[in-house]
Amino acid sequence: MKTLRFLPLFAIALLPLSPLIAAEDTGETGARVERMLDEIVFPSLNFTNVPLNRAIETLSTMSTDLDPDEVGVSILMRSPDADWPTVSVHLHNMPLRRVLSFVTQQTGYTFERETDVIIVRPYDGRHKIEFPGGPLRDFIDYVSEIAQAHGETLNVHVTDEAAEKHLPRVHFRALTLQDAIQAASSILVIEHPEYDWRLRNQAGGIWMISVSEQPSRTSALGTRVYSLGLAGTLFSNDDITTAMEIAWELDGLSSDDVTVRIHDETGLIYIRGNDAALGSAASILRALQSQAEAELQGEEIREVLELYRRDEETGRAPTDEQLRRAAEELRLRRAARQSN
Numbered sequence: 001m002k003t004l005r006f007l008p009l010f011a012i013a014l015l016p017l018s019p020l021i022a023a024e025d026t027g028e029t030g031a032r033v034e035r036m037l038d039e040i041v042f043p044s045l046n047f048t049n050v051p052l053n054r055a056i057e058t059l060s061t062m063s064t065d066l067d068p069d070e071v072g073v074s075i076l077m078r079s080p081d082a083d084w085p086t087v088s089v090h091l092h093n094m095p096l097r098r099v100l101s102f103v104t105q106q107t108g109y110t111f112e113r114e115t116d117v118i119i120v121r122p123y124d125g126r127h128k129i130e131f132p133g134g135p136l137r138d139f140i141d142y143v144s145e146i147a148q149a150h151g152e153t154l155n156v157h158v159t160d161e162a163a164e165k166h167l168p169r170v171h172f173r174a175l176t177l178q179d180a181i182q183a184a185s186s187i188l189v190i191e192h193p194e195y196d197w198r199l200r201n202q203a204g205g206i207w208m209i210s211v212s213e214q215p216s217r218t219s220a221l222g223t224r225v226y227s228l229g230l231a232g233t234l235f236s237n238d239d240i241t242t243a244m245e246i247a248w249e250l251d252g253l254s255s256d257d258v259t260v261r262i263h264d265e266t267g268l269i270y271i272r273g274n275d276a277a278l279g280s281a282a283s284i285l286r287a288l289q290s291q292a293e294a295e296l297q298g299e300e301i302r303e304v305l306e307l308y309r310r311d312e313e314t315g316r317a318p319t320d321e322q323l324r325r326a327a328e329e330l331r332l333r334r335a336a337r338q339s340n
Contacts (some may be wrong), residue, residue, distance in 0.1 A: 029116040037097035045091045051084040078121040129172040137163035155206040162211045223272040231288035232267045247280040
């Protein structure tokens with residue numbers, strides 16, 4: 001059984017303007033759009049082999065006709081596709097939110113609200129997570145509903161003591177549900193430092209969240225070796241060690257009690273310290289890796305990464321070394337353009 005110790009990851013602002021964290025939206029316009037998604041009801045809707053882009057345009061226009069205030073909901077496509085999938089649905093007395101669910105699930109797309117606009121985009125397993133705050137139990141129910149709406153399987157078990165702990169408002173722009181659960185666990189470490197939070201990935205893909213009294217910080221010293229992966233390409237050694245020192249300080253540890261060595265030639269980092277320090281370091285490396293991957297989401301890096309992506313015959317995922325080579329090639333391309 002794999003056990004991960006979670007410490008502040010997403011809750012620490014390692015870099016500004018993180019693409020994972022969206023700006024807070026508390027405006028009345030956003031609330032109106034959410035309300036219209038449920039209040040605008042389509043008496044009858046029939047699509048037979050209609051291209052998705054035309055279907056979305058039709059829904060946006062009809063929402064205005066069905067809105068007593070004649071405002072409707074603006075629905076936009078965000079997709080590079082030129083060969084649109086087709087939609088075939090026959091629905092009666094269905095609110096706009098459910099209509100969009102049927103249409104997007106049938107075509108492998110998803111939809112989400114961005115301020116006052118509904119965006120329809122290809123579904124890539126990432127979601128916009130908006131939780132207003134409350135017991136952890138409510139958060140798990142919230143992400144489970146998202147999973148069910150997209151046909152995903154998400155098995156999360158929370159102990160009674162952990163379920164009652166308060167989670168503050170969280171707003172993630174683009175995370176998988178598994179990453180959202182890990183992020184929430186990390187935030188809870190800051191909110192409830194008197195507990196030791198554990199997230200276990202058990203057999204069968206079942207996640208277990210539990211808490212216990214914080215253990216002693218004076219455990220025996222040990223040494224662990226980690227691969228910097230893609231984070232080692234996009235962040236300097238100073239950035240990496242500084243992020244770890246911040247985590248150790250927040251966790252009540254002294255960086256003087258930890259030894260860190262980075263081997264640039266192999267991209268390995270050696271850390272000697274107690275269990276708490278080693279757990280913090282591992283958490284920070286995961287956060288930096290996620291941040292690095294988020295930085296490489298543009299069309300250009302996707303083209304580069306295709307050189308090193310999953311082998312269709314063997315199903316192997318790219319190695320850390322292949323990802324480093326891809327990132328280095330991207331950097332060289334950008335440098336060449338700037339010099340020209």
